[in-house]
Amino acid sequence: MGIDLPLLWAIIIGVGLMMYVVMDGFDLGIGILFPFVADRADRDTMVNSVAPVWDGNETWLVFGGAAMLAAFPIAYSVILSALYLPLILMLVGLIWRGVAFEFRFKADEGHKGLWDKAFACGSYTATFCQGVSLGAFIDGFKVEGGAYAGGLLDWLSPFSVFTGIGLLLAYALLGATWLVMKTEGDLQRKMRKISLRFVPMLLVAIFIVSLWTPFSHPAIAQRWFSFPNVVFLAPVPILVVLATWALSKTLSSESHALPFVLTLMILFLGYSGLAISMWPNIVPPGISIWEAASPPQSLGFALVGALFIIPFIMAYTAWSYYVFRGKVRAGEGYH
Amino acid sequence: MFGLTALELARIQFGFTVSFHIVFPAITIGLASYLVVLEGLWLTRKDPVYRDLYHFWSTIFAVNFAMGVVSGLVMAYEFGTNWSFFSAFAGPITGPLLAYEVLTAFFLEAGFLGVALFGWNKVGPGLHFFATAMVALGTLISTTWILASNSWMQTPQGFEIVDGRVVPVDWLKVIFNPSFPYRFAHMTIAAFLSTALFVGASGAWHLLRGNDNKRTRKMFSMAMWMVLAVAPVQIVVGDAHGLNTLEHQPAKIAAMEGHWRNKPGEGVPLILFGIPDMETEQTRYSIEIPRLGSIILTHSLSGQFKGLAEFERRDRPNSLVLFWSFRVMVGLGMLMLLLGALGLFLRWRGQLFENRIFLRFAAVMGPSGLIALLAGWYTTEIGRQPWVVYGVMRTEDAVSNHSALALSLTLVIFVVVYFSVFGLGVSYMLKLVGKGPLETDHTATPREQGQSPRPSRPLSAAPDNVDPIPGRKDK
Numbered sequence: 001m002g003i004d005l006p007l008l009w010a011i012i013i014g015v016g017l018m019m020y021v022v023m024d025g026f027d028l029g030i031g032i033l034f035p036f037v038a039d040r041a042d043r044d045t046m047v048n049s050v051a052p053v054w055d056g057n058e059t060w061l062v063f064g065g066a067a068m069l070a071a072f073p074i075a076y077s078v079i080l081s082a083l084y085l086p087l088i089l090m091l092v093g094l095i096w097r098g099v100a101f102e103f104r105f106k107a108d109e110g111h112k113g114l115w116d117k118a119f120a121c122g123s124y125t126a127t128f129c130q131g132v133s134l135g136a137f138i139d140g141f142k143v144e145g146g147a148y149a150g151g152l153l154d155w156l157s158p159f160s161v162f163t164g165i166g167l168l169l170a171y172a173l174l175g176a177t178w179l180v181m182k183t184e185g186d187l188q189r190k191m192r193k194i195s196l197r198f199v200p201m202l203l204v205a206i207f208i209v210s211l212w213t214p215f216s217h218p219a220i221a222q223r224w225f226s227f228p229n230v231v232f233l234a235p236v237p238i239l240v241v242l243a244t245w246a247l248s249k250t251l252s253s254e255s256h257a258l259p260f261v262l263t264l265m266i267l268f269l270g271y272s273g274l275a276i277s278m279w280p281n282i283v284p285p286g287i288s289i290w291e292a293a294s295p296p297q298s299l300g301f302a303l304v305g306a307l308f309i310i311p312f313i314m315a316y317t318a319w320s321y322y323v324f325r326g327k328v329r330a331g332e333g334y335h
Numbered sequence: 336m337f338g339l340t341a342l343e344l345a346r347i348q349f350g351f352t353v354s355f356h357i358v359f360p361a362i363t364i365g366l367a368s369y370l371v372v373l374e375g376l377w378l379t380r381k382d383p384v385y386r387d388l389y390h391f392w393s394t395i396f397a398v399n400f401a402m403g404v405v406s407g408l409v410m411a412y413e414f415g416t417n418w419s420f421f422s423a424f425a426g427p428i429t430g431p432l433l434a435y436e437v438l439t440a441f442f443l444e445a446g447f448l449g450v451a452l453f454g455w456n457k458v459g460p461g462l463h464f465f466a467t468a469m470v471a472l473g474t475l476i477s478t479t480w481i482l483a484s485n486s487w488m489q490t491p492q493g494f495e496i497v498d499g500r501v502v503p504v505d506w507l508k509v510i511f512n513p514s515f516p517y518r519f520a521h522m523t524i525a526a527f528l529s530t531a532l533f534v535g536a537s538g539a540w541h542l543l544r545g546n547d548n549k550r551t552r553k554m555f556s557m558a559m560w561m562v563l564a565v566a567p568v569q570i571v572v573g574d575a576h577g578l579n580t581l582e583h584q585p586a587k588i589a590a591m592e593g594h595w596r597n598k599p600g601e602g603v604p605l606i607l608f609g610i611p612d613m614e615t616e617q618t619r620y621s622i623e624i625p626r627l628g629s630i631i632l633t634h635s636l637s638g639q640f641k642g643l644a645e646f647e648r649r650d651r652p653n654s655l656v657l658f659w660s661f662r663v664m665v666g667l668g669m670l671m672l673l674l675g676a677l678g679l680f681l682r683w684r685g686q687l688f689e690n691r692i693f694l695r696f697a698a699v700m701g702p703s704g705l706i707a708l709l710a711g712w713y714t715t716e717i718g719r720q721p722w723v724v725y726g727v728m729r730t731e732d733a734v735s736n737h738s739a740l741a742l743s744l745t746l747v748i749f750v751v752v753y754f755s756v757f758g759l760g761v762s763y764m765l766k767l768v769g770k771g772p773l774e775t776d777h778t779a780t781p782r783e784q785g786q787s788p789r790p791s792r793p794l795s796a797a798p799d800n801v802d803p804i805p806g807r808k809d810k
């Protein structure tokens with residue numbers, strides 16, 4: 001067969017995870033922002049702004065897991081067993097916040113505060129664990145004979161804790177700019193202020209991660225800093241700086257949607273930077289997508305279903321965002 | 336924890352999370368088809384009672400569906416976190432099957448669930464019925480994929496082993512492996528039966544509380560017809576499944592029956608009660624019926640099948656657990672048969688809705704379908720041991736290298752979170768059931784009926800004026 005099936009699957013899973021980071025990112029961000037917003041009505045508005053779409057966002061996570069098992073069973077087995085604790089905690093956090101989110105609407109007034117706390121706690125736990133997993137992934141896993149050979153706490157390092165905090169910042173900013181786009185009045189002003197505080201912090205975090213990574217991994221430094229790569233790849237950090245500068249400008253202006261779009265762009269650039277650093281490995285530091293792939297009989301069989309169904313899911317997702325476009329107002333949901 | 340090994344803890348953890356999960360899809364499968372029947376009857380007979388029941392059960396369906404999705408999220412990752420060697424080895428086959436299951440479920444949610452739950456007044460009756468039917472079909476397709484994967488682990492075929500992992504050779508053989516048709520039939524019917532018992536118990540509970548109206552009578556009556564029709568079918572299918580297991584996994588059958596060794600020329604008795612002892616290779620305190628084991632499993636008076644002592648010790652599943660889990664399932668099945676038969680008798684006598692002892696019996700039997708279903712799954716899964724892929728890979732070779740401490744810790748977290756989260760979910764669902772089906776004005780959309788408008792998600796189909804925390808009064 002002339003098609004590079006592992007490459008195609010790497011793209012599908014990559015896009016799926018990007019969809020997840022972007023979409024679940026801002027609704028996790030809503031939960032992260034809860035401690036900064038005390039007013040009950042404001043919280044209701046915040047939650048209402050993601051209510052119609054949030055559960056669809058998590059479907060990408062389930063799909064990512066199943067697709068990884070199908071296409072890259074070795075990566076699935078190594079990464080998931082290496083990240084056992086953070087992933088279990090992430091899942092528990094997601095379950096907890098999902099249920100809190102739904103029951104918040106249904107609870108008596110007296111119980112709402114409890115669900116709010118649960119929602120925020122779950123959001124923090126899930127995001128931090130995702131960030132830690134990301135850091136551990138960059139650092140790579142100890143593999144022997146195609147299986148994870150490290151310990152239970154190998155994922156825990158100063159670097160992974162830092163990426164955990166970095167992701168909290170990133171999702172918080174994504175959530176805040178989402179709310180700038182979706183709300184008006186006091187809440188919007190508040191979100192602009194919070195965003196402006198988060199922007200420099202996130203920039204610093206990105207800066208530190210971008211230096212820390214190549215300094216501790218010579219292969220990654222080689223990829224970025226050798227000639228001519230350094231010329232071709234220079235647009236990535238330059239665009240990050242430009243986007244961040246534009247973001248702080250638009251936050252101070254009257255623009256509603258641009259801050260969110262720019263934050264998405266920064267995240268996308270960060271994701272691309274990660275892909276550039278890791279390529280072509282799916283289990284860093286040494287297992288490539290071709291080495292980890294399922295046999296072609298499995299990749300081809302699963303591809304038929306994926307190519308048939310993913311467009312439907314995409315179309316439905318686009319449609320539901322379109323239907324619920326526009327501002328959310330306090331005391332009112334969608335009509 | 337409690338002197339358990341890491342392997343045992345990994346199995347307990349997986350068993351715990353999957354047991355919580357399976358309950359929700361089982362009710363989803365059953366209720367989806369029930370909704371198709373209700374809407375079909377409404378469209379053909381135009382009796383509003385069917386429409387009211389449709390709306391009542393569709394909100395409960397929505398909550399249950401959401402619980403299934405949430406608990407399923409964990410399952411998509413647990414194969415890797417807990418069974419990494421299994422994933423690396425068998426992923427090329429179980430992975431695509433699982434991916435198809437996930438894709439089907441999402442396709443269903445993306446395409447038709449929204450229309451079925453929120454589109455009653457937005458699309459024509461024909462299109463709405465079509466959406467409901469597609470949801471039901473989708474649940475059955477999902478069942479097909481997941482059971483194909485599970486059945487392949489029980490009776491693997493259509494593959495070869497290359498470089499230490501499986502490579503699919505013939506997908507049709509993989510999917511339609513020897514135990515798949517039996518397992519599919521047995522599980523689907525179990526889902527229908529569990530749902531019928533749940534619906535029946537809800538009806539009985541309302542009738543006992545004096546909430547006697549056309550709607551509660553109708554749902555009780557439909558459920559009792561269903562139990563009457565399906566319980567015997569399930570026993571026949573279960574018997575066929577057992578014969579299939581005897582052919583492919585004889586050690587499982589021997590362990591289920593507490594059968595250790597054959598006596599020359601003599602039929603095998605059926606042990607009604609006993610305590611199988613894995614150490615001394617005998618079933619103590621046994622109460623036996625001569626030759627009945629032979630009749631059930633070989634359909635002859637003196638037929639023999641292998642006893643557990645004929646298998647190597649390391650190849651034996653735990654007979655004590657299987658013997659009893661199997662008897663719990665069969666015992667409950669017999670009670671279901673009795674319930675159906677009594678229902679028919681009382682119906683003939685015209686006392687179906689009045690006989691309080693019978694109504695209590697039906698109410699108590701509410702969870703029996705799900706308990707039997709779980710007992711059945713324990714039987715087949717524990718009976719597969721010590722193999723994870725039968726005859727191909729041992730469970731001890733499949734488990735990730737986590738310490739007992741790590742597994743104990745996460746198990747405690749799972750137990751606490753699952754009991755609180757799904758406990759609340761179930762409590763909310765039961766509160767909805769407790770409200771009973773109402774005669775509603777269907778010119779208003781569900782959203783206009785005291786609902787803050789948040790469409791699209793399954794749980795927003797359920798009313799907001801019921802607090803999920805148990806024991807609270809309604810707003």
